[in-house]
Amino acid sequence: MPQQRRAQLTRHAIVVAAAEEFDRTGYDATPLSAILRRGGITKGAFYFHFASKEELALALVESQARRWPRVRGDWLRRELDPLSIAVGMLNEAARLLERDVVLRAGTGLARHRIAKGEHIDSEPDWEALLLDLLRRASAGGMLRPGVDPEAVARVAYAGLVGARVLGSGAGPGTAVRMEETWRITLQGVASPEWLSNRKAR
Amino acid sequence: MPQQRRAQLTRHAIVVAAAEEFDRTGYDATPLSAILRRGGITKGAFYFHFASKEELALALVESQARRWPRVRGDWLRRELDPLSIAVGMLNEAARLLERDVVLRAGTGLARHRIAKGEHIDSEPDWEALLLDLLRRASAGGMLRPGVDPEAVARVAYAGLVGARVLGSGAGPGTAVRMEETWRITLQGVASPEWLSNRKAR
Numbered sequence: 082m083p084q085q086r087r088a089q090l091t092r093h094a095i096v097v098a099a100a101e102e103f104d105r106t107g108y109d110a111t112p113l114s115a116i117l118r119r120g121g122i123t124k125g126a127f128y129f130h131f132a133s134k135e136e137l138a139l140a141l142v143e144s145q146a147r148r149w150p151r152v153r154g155d156w157l158r159r160e161l162d163p164l165s166i167a168v169g170m171l172n173e174a175a176r177l178l179e180r181d182v183v184l185r186a187g188t189g190l191a192r193h194r195i196a197k198g199e200h201i202d203s204e205p206d207w208e209a210l211l212l213d214l215l216r217r218a219s220a221g222g223m224l225r226p227g228v229d230p231e232a233v234a235r236v237a238y239a240g241l242v243g244a245r246v247l248g249s250g251a252g253p254g255t256a257v258r259m260e261e262t263w264r265i266t267l268q269g270v271a272s273p274e275w276l277s278n279r280k281a282r
Numbered sequence: 283m284p285q286q287r288r289a290q291l292t293r294h295a296i297v298v299a300a301a302e303e304f305d306r307t308g309y310d311a312t313p314l315s316a317i318l319r320r321g322g323i324t325k326g327a328f329y330f331h332f333a334s335k336e337e338l339a340l341a342l343v344e345s346q347a348r349r350w351p352r353v354r355g356d357w358l359r360r361e362l363d364p365l366s367i368a369v370g371m372l373n374e375a376a377r378l379l380e381r382d383v384v385l386r387a388g389t390g391l392a393r394h395r396i397a398k399g400e401h402i403d404s405e406p407d408w409e410a411l412l413l414d415l416l417r418r419a420s421a422g423g424m425l426r427p428g429v430d431p432e433a434v435a436r437v438a439y440a441g442l443v444g445a446r447v448l449g450s451g452a453g454p455g456t457a458v459r460m461e462e463t464w465r466i467t468l469q470g471v472a473s474p475e476w477l478s479n480r481k482a483r
Binding site for chain 1: 306308309310311393394396399409429433434436437439440441442443444445447448451452453454459462463465466467468469470471
């Protein structure tokens, strides 16, 4: 195997092992030794790729910050009404969070740093994006009269955060929980026309 | 001031300072020195009350584990229908989480330990309690036909978890977010009779 390819594989093994440990134990409580043990990685190989555990964490935060805009961009470019985009985008986010430990750990790390008051430049602002989509859905008559689009946006986003936290425990996973949130929410807020169009598809 | 009373005040000051630091920075990343500094507490005073940071964390976890069953018990004893109990109970939980840093930090710590696979004996199982209340609400005709009470229970609980995580950031706090989740959710799942009775109260 060419040396460069081997180096890439080692770096990937380090990132995955770190994500698995951070996801289970939390960043602060994970010693570097646990990451090396899980990944079967030597100290030398680790320090060839990363200067410290902190630099590794930053790589995870940056990786999620690169991926979310792509996921969002793909949905925003689809020829769908804004409510269908909001629904599809959060459901896909939930599926990705459930099956991809690197994305899940990176997203958890970013949220942890934001909670601590750190500024994460590239953090995709889900809530602002959802507010915009739901306001457009409301203007387009896709919500029932009297429904506050901002409240719907916040409830949907809280549903994703709750699904991410609870999805790793007992009961349904993150993807099913997010779908349930939309199903239950849309019944009360989406216009009857939008709902029947959706069923027809 | 009698010595015993002074000791109680010191213990309380330690617990509050620790809760504030854990809430902001996370348990693992908080050094004991930060807690002492925030609370204006000497090392001697600290070790009179607690053997370690770990013992202090346990005190917070135990404190929340004693408080939640009381909150829940008070609601379960009220002469209300099961859906009103579920709504009132989660709204009160959200208000308490928002204004009481000791409860919030203890609840966060308990959840963190559960995620790491630790068994927390006294962790109140919100989701199971909500499932029971929503099943009873469904049997009593308080939900619309065809609505899955278990999905409603999970969505409401994910709403509380999401509101706890997001409530400390920008936008509305935990209590307002939980109320929004119920308002949006109930529109689609509660029976028209229940909703009009609720408005009339």
